[in-house]
Amino acid sequence: MIKGKEEEGAKFKDYFDSEESLKRVASHRILALRRGEAEGILRVSIAPDEDEVLDRLDRIFVKGQTDSSKQVELAGKDAYKRLLNPSIETEFAKSSKEAADIEAIRVFAENLRQLLLSSPLGQKRVLAIDPGFRTGCKVVCLDAQGNLLHNETIYPHAPQNQGKMAAKKLTNMVETYNIEAIAVGNGTAGRETERFVTNLHYDRKVQVFVVSEAGASIYSASKVAREEFPEYDVTVRGAVSIGRRLMDPLAELVKIEPKSIGVGQYQHDVDQNLLQQSLDQVVESCVNKVGVNLNTASKHLLTYVSGLGPQLAQNIVDYRAEEGAFTSRKQLMKVKRMGAKAYEQCAGFLRIQNAKNPLDNSAVHPEAYGIVKQMAKDLKCSVADLIADNELRKQLDLNKYVSAEVGLPTLKDIMEELEKPGRDPRQIIKVFQFKEGIYKIDQLEVGMELPGIVTNITNFGAFVDVGVKQDGLVHISQLANRFVSNPADVVQLHQHVNVKVTEVDVVRKRIQLSMKDVEQ
Structure with a gap:
């Protein structure tokens, strides 16, 4: 700690005059230390034990007890302090920061994935x-x-x-x-x-x-x-x-820069290019997993569909405005600048509700429509009947439809989609209520049990909103009556949980919570 900064740097109090082996320092603590250093609160140094290093150098380079050996010893000491030690500190500061960045980005990416796939209410007024x-x-x-x-x-x-x-x-x-x-x-x-x-x-x-x-x-x-x-x-x-x-959380949140959504861990302190790449991949993955309603999706949501970019997304919106709602995926080929390659990449992720062809509201790619039609023909029924009747699908021998272009795994994927065409993979939303009468942090008491919503997950625990405008922390050691190595194994973002208040610091606005021995 830099002298005179005690009050200003109160939030870094846990790091004042602390010393720890670098390999034991968790990634989030490394980022916290670096932030404290950047804000002029902490002075951080990384170095091996000096006496041990000098002893090792002497054993390697100093031979005998002559005048020249003493000069070699002095040279080794000078080289270490002036050259080697700063170099070691720079190298390990860089490598530890890079490792911490990667871990923080991983945590943020997983939180973002859970947030984007949050339960939607659906099309309601x-x-x-x-x-x-x-x-x-x-x-x-x-x-x-x-x-x-x-x-x-x-x-x-x-x-x-x-x-x-x-x-x-x-x-x-x-x-x-x-x-x-x-x-x-x-x-x-x-x-x-x-x-x-x-x-x-x-x-x-x-x-x-x-x-x-x-x-x-x-x-x-x-x-x-x-x-x-x-x-x-x-x-x-x-x-x-x-x-x-x-x-629809996904459709709305894609309009906001991911690192501004508030589910990260020191996201402003990590490598921003690496963070952006990772988060963009997560957004695209979530959009493609859920699928997009071609007739209601905004330009910003369409941008994240595989094969589309800002220009093609805008062209789809423009076409929709001029020609009316899409009635089939084939119409996409009429969109300006929509080439065969882009169509091949995007078509399976775009849904058309109440389309003439029921497969247009599924994840089945147009290239596989012929296979599904052949299946229906073999069973002497329509494609709609095949989708609606599970007993009909059970009669199919998928091996009959294996070809050089389409393997059995692909056919199984098609059958899985026919069981739930166009169905949203996200869970149904549930109503949540905070405890009545608890609105401020100073109303909390140790031992009080409260319902809460998980708002953020980090490597050291989960933050839970209990309705007092300040999220409380359930430390990783308090998440369950067993050892927990990863908080994400126990809780998910927006999960409804019950917690017990274990500590309240009104001055620092810190709330410690526990899920141990609390019925969920």
């Missing part, structure tokens, strides 16, 4: 709220495709305290726009707004969800948001993003 106290709560109403229908601001909280008026406006909007679900951002005033919304009486059953706002402000001020909503301010755009995240 949603009312979304970006909460606030003094500036009010921005409310937007979206149709089932995520289009903005209406927006206004309500003031249910202090200092305005217009609760009755806000309640009337919300219930009217739910009725007028046939709202099926409400999304409440989890930022400032989030818990208070959730309580207010949940306690209202509507003319229908309306589910209320708390949605992470991480990165919403980045999106609302971005070029992408300005292109989508040029006539609206950032508060409206932010509320729209919250609502769309509930409907």
